[in-house]
Amino acid sequence: MMDINKEIAEHTTQVEAIITKYLPKESGYQKTVMEAMNYSFLAGGKRLRPMLMQETYRLFGGSSDIIEPFMAAIEMIHTYSLIHDDLPAMDNDDYRRGRKTTHVVYGEAMGILAGDALLNFAFETACKGLMQDVGNPAVARAVQILAQKAGIYGMLGGQVVDVESEGQPLEREKLDFIYDLKTGALIEASMLIGAVLAGASEKEQQVILQVAKDVGLAFQIQDDILDVTSDMETLGKPIGSDEKNHKTTYVTIRGLAQAQKDVEKISERALEGVASLSEKNVFLNELIRYLIHRKK
Amino acid sequence: MMDINKEIAEHTTQVEAIITKYLPKESGYQKTVMEAMNYSFLAGGKRLRPMLMQETYRLFGGSSDIIEPFMAAIEMIHTYSLIHDDLPAMDNDDYRRGRKTTHVVYGEAMGILAGDALLNFAFETACKGLMQDVGNPAVARAVQILAQKAGIYGMLGGQVVDVESEGQPLEREKLDFIYDLKTGALIEASMLIGAVLAGASEKEQQVILQVAKDVGLAFQIQDDILDVTSDMETLGKPIGSDEKNHKTTYVTIRGLAQAQKDVEKISERALEGVASLSEKNVFLNELIRYLIHRKK
Numbered sequence: 001m002m003d004i005n006k007e008i009a010e011h012t013t014q015v016e017a018i019i020t021k022y023l024p025k026e027s028g029y030q031k032t033v034m035e036a037m038n039y040s041f042l043a044g045g046k047r048l049r050p051m052l053m054q055e056t057y058r059l060f061g062g063s064s065d066i067i068e069p070f071m072a073a074i075e076m077i078h079t080y081s082l083i084h085d086d087l088p089a090m091d092n093d094d095y096r097r098g099r100k101t102t103h104v105v106y107g108e109a110m111g112i113l114a115g116d117a118l119l120n121f122a123f124e125t126a127c128k129g130l131m132q133d134v135g136n137p138a139v140a141r142a143v144q145i146l147a148q149k150a151g152i153y154g155m156l157g158g159q160v161v162d163v164e165s166e167g168q169p170l171e172r173e174k175l176d177f178i179y180d181l182k183t184g185a186l187i188e189a190s191m192l193i194g195a196v197l198a199g200a201s202e203k204e205q206q207v208i209l210q211v212a213k214d215v216g217l218a219f220q221i222q223d224d225i226l227d228v229t230s231d232m233e234t235l236g237k238p239i240g241s242d243e244k245n246h247k248t249t250y251v252t253i254r255g256l257a258q259a260q261k262d263v264e265k266i267s268e269r270a271l272e273g274v275a276s277l278s279e280k281n282v283f284l285n286e287l288i289r290y291l292i293h294r295k296k
Numbered sequence: 297m298m299d300i301n302k303e304i305a306e307h308t309t310q311v312e313a314i315i316t317k318y319l320p321k322e323s324g325y326q327k328t329v330m331e332a333m334n335y336s337f338l339a340g341g342k343r344l345r346p347m348l349m350q351e352t353y354r355l356f357g358g359s360s361d362i363i364e365p366f367m368a369a370i371e372m373i374h375t376y377s378l379i380h381d382d383l384p385a386m387d388n389d390d391y392r393r394g395r396k397t398t399h400v401v402y403g404e405a406m407g408i409l410a411g412d413a414l415l416n417f418a419f420e421t422a423c424k425g426l427m428q429d430v431g432n433p434a435v436a437r438a439v440q441i442l443a444q445k446a447g448i449y450g451m452l453g454g455q456v457v458d459v460e461s462e463g464q465p466l467e468r469e470k471l472d473f474i475y476d477l478k479t480g481a482l483i484e485a486s487m488l489i490g491a492v493l494a495g496a497s498e499k500e501q502q503v504i505l506q507v508a509k510d511v512g513l514a515f516q517i518q519d520d521i522l523d524v525t526s527d528m529e530t531l532g533k534p535i536g537s538d539e540k541n542h543k544t545t546y547v548t549i550r551g552l553a554q555a556q557k558d559v560e561k562i563s564e565r566a567l568e569g570v571a572s573l574s575e576k577n578v579f580l581n582e583l584i585r586y587l588i589h590r591k592k
Binding site for chain 2: 032033037088110111121127130134135136150153156157158159
């Protein structure tokens with residue numbers, strides 16, 4: 001059996017070769033903002049969202065390059081959200097993944113503009129897909145899913161509630177809302193766009209949406225667990241930060257033992273969902289298992 | 297002959313009745329960002345961009361409601377750009393049109409998020425149009441124009457260069473670039489989307505694009521002229537601010553007399569362009585004349 005870490009690394013390389021094709025060329029008077037966009041986009045990461053999109057697309061038998069601009073677009077939206085989250089008025093973070101954050105390198109004004117630019121460019125990129133197969137309702141629907149899951153009823157809505165709740169104890173319902181939108185929405189968008197573009201039926205789309213919700217939730221709960229159980233060396237960042245910041249998490253509400261049981265239950269449900277659709281895509285199963293049971 | 301100010305006011309009322317239908321309902325945990333979006337959107341203004349879009353649509357015989365989500369979307373993009381321009385890291389303005397700016401009322405984090413939300417919601421709204429007539433290439437093209445003219449090759453590109461040039465003398469070529477993109481691009485988007493959705497031919501689209509470029513440029517030059525020739529009472533804001541800020545403008549480069557001649561020439565060209573397309577839409581002509589020869 002192949003080492004999952006190595007397999008993911010190979011997939012990351014392949015995904016990056018696709019999505020970086022869609023980055024803007026750094027030229028013209030407005031060159032600086034393009035540099036800032038590319039600096040942030042190229043900061044690394046596993047490219048999980050475009051990877052999940054591509055694997056879901058393959059699960060339903062998709063094989064054309066119509067998926068590519070959407071893979072790039074979802075990563076642009078993820079990147080813009082990180083740039084704006086790091087701004088002084090938000091989390092005020094100077095470093096991300098060991099590199100200086102965008103506003104630290106390019107200044108605060110350009111940080112704001114680079115985030116705006118990536119959000120806008122995500123739609124410009126998705127429109128390339130739209131024009132590539134104009135008249136195909138599935139592609140139009142994919143653009144709409146992207147817009148809906150990124151906005152106030154998706155990721156941004158979750159971010160707003162997270163910002164407003166800072167330093168306050170959270171009830172379970174509100175925590176679920178933040179997890180569902182802030183972390184979940186882009187994972188849902190990724191998998192649903194993959195399914196829609198591959199021609200999945202309404203019923204199959206419903207199954208994959210539930211799988212995505214489970215993956216997003218289990219991913220986030222595992223994050224909370226690792227903040228308690230891991231060590232700084234393994235995690236690559238300080239542990240115990242949630243407790244230090246008096247942050248309500250899934251672990252503080254349900255307790256560590258129950259949270260660990262819940263992750264098992266939710267991830268089993270997600271894997272059963274995938275299995276009910278197809279037995280073909282082994283890597284998608286491996287990827288989901290990895291995301292949920294990861295140690296860092 | 298009707299009073300143009302009164303006529304525009306009536307059109308503004310009609311346009312507002314359309315575009316406000318597309319605003320989000322203020323509800324749910326993420327209510328605050330919706331309030332901030334609506335606060336900014338409802339701050340007033342003449343709604344020139346959606347008005348130009350609607351009139352261009354009518355010029356080419358358009359009569360369905362497919363134009364409506366795009367009218368709302370272009371105003372959302374204009375509004376987001378104002379919110380982010382006013383932020384402390386950008387122009388740091390506390391007031392706009394006599395009302396407190398969004399970040400002053402809702403805080404800086406929510407100001408950033410409300411701008412992001414409006415940009416994203418513009419595409420969600422345009423996607424409503426896309427799904428309303430799915431499979432129609434003109435509607436797909438309209439979404440693409442919106443994305444392209446708002447982004448790094450459009451309005452945002454101009455804004456980046458404007459921010460970077462602050463406090464520096466500008467050569468003519470760069471000033472033209474900023475005017476063309478920062479002010480011009482959304483006017484081009486408005487008129488071009490109106491033309492495309494009404495089924496204008498490629499050649500007609502080229503003519504209307506040139507008209508829009510002229511309208512945008514003349515509008516901006518007139519702005520520079522008024523900053524020199526008007527008085528505070530008429531203009532409703534301090535005059536002479538460009539000179540005070542050592543700002544390079546069309547007037548500082550070309551001189552006042554030449555700038556006034558140029559406005560005449562450019563606006564005549566724009567009106568001839570419209571006349572070459574149709575003699576039907578009298579109000580569009582009046583509107584262009586007003587925009588260019590306005591006293592405030």
